[in-house]
Amino acid sequence: MTFSEMMNIGLMQGFAGLSLFSVLLLMGLGLAVIFGQMGVINMAHGEFMTIGAYTIYLGSTLTEKFAPGLMQMYFPVAIVAAFLIAFAAGWLTEWALIRHLYKRPLDTLLATWGLSLGLQQVFRSTFGPKEVSPTLPDWLMGSWAPSEGLDIPINGLFVMGLTAVVTGLLLIALYKARWGLRVRATVSNRVMANAIGINTKKTDRLTFAIGCGIAGVAGAAFTTIGSTGPTSGSLYIVDSFLVVTFGGAGSLLGTVASAFGIAQTQSISEFFMTGSNAKVLTLMLVIGILMIRPQGLFASKVRR
Template structure:
């Protein structure tokens, strides 16, 4: 094998890691908002991702059946619907359950784990236990060849662009919008935020729902690289918590860096060893770094 071929394989493997990075980052962003900003351990986060993925699948099925001429256009609309359905489901979960469990993180863990199991059974009952895949529009298929022997899938480029758009939107919203100001005030001092007229209960509900909505977008991105089943989201929940913890629980920048590092380490190492061993290597490196820096890569600064 020539040096050029090795370089092309390395680049393609690295780009495969970018597709995993995109899904992990979107999942991690949602968790960083819910866990990092609110302190809620949402074990059902993966099921909101699955809800977004099933939205894409059902959208493709309905479009194919009733409006096949719209197949080239359904995917962007389905992404918006994936966010909307996951947002609405998150709103209901926060209103019906989570709002009663703030300051009790272990209770939120158990409660959301129960919601996770209930949603998985709901998916099995109404959609089916088998894994399904949507019919992607033609413009998402194929690959781009910038050089001979180097093929980059177009769906990976689209997912990367989508992830960049969502990430920048979240960063701008938290830093510049009225909602972001209310979130930062509530996280810093809930009592003082209430005293200044901020409706912290409404802020909590919107924040939780937005985090779930971003998980729905992660599910939409996931449909371009894998098939969806009732337990698909649960396969990513541990990695998502690792992304948030490794990067620093309250740091969105840390979430980005952590997701990139974990995805690239796992993808590149899979080329040289089995998937299980690559996972073990990635987890071992994370544990080693967290032993040296338990607060994560980008710990939030607090006054002592």
């Protein structure tokens, strides 16, 4: 094997890592908002991702059946629908369940784990136990070949672009919008935030719903690189919590750096060893770094 071929293989493996990084980052951003900003352990976060993925599948199926001429345009609309449906489900979950369990992390963990199992059964009953895949528009198919022997999938480029847009919008919302100001004030000092007129209960509900909505977008991105089943979201929940913990709870910059490091380490090591061994290696490296720096890569400074 020539040096050029080795370089091309390394670049393609690295790009595969970027695709995984994009999904992990979207999942991690949603968790960073919910877990990092609110301290809620949401074990059903993966199921909100699955809601987004099934929304894309439904959009594809309905468009193909009733409006086949719109197949090239349905996907961006379905992504917005995935966010809105997951957002609404998150809003309802916070109102019906989470708001009664604040400052009770173990109860929250058990309750959301039960919700996760319940949602998985709903998915099985509605869509069946088998994995499904949407029909993607033609402009998402194929690959881009910047040089001979190097093929970069177009769907991976799209997922990276989508991730960059969502990350940018979230940063703007957190640091420029009124909602972000309320969130940061609530995290910094909840009692003082209430005293100056911020409705912290409404802020909590909106924050939880936005985190779930971002998970829905992660599910939409996931449909371009894999098929969707009732347990698809649960396969990413551990990695998502790992991303948030490793990056530093509450730090969006840490979430980005952590998702990139974990995805690239896992993807590149999978070329030299089995998938299970690559995952073990990645986990050992993360644990080793957390032993040295238990607060994560970028610990946020919060006044207590």
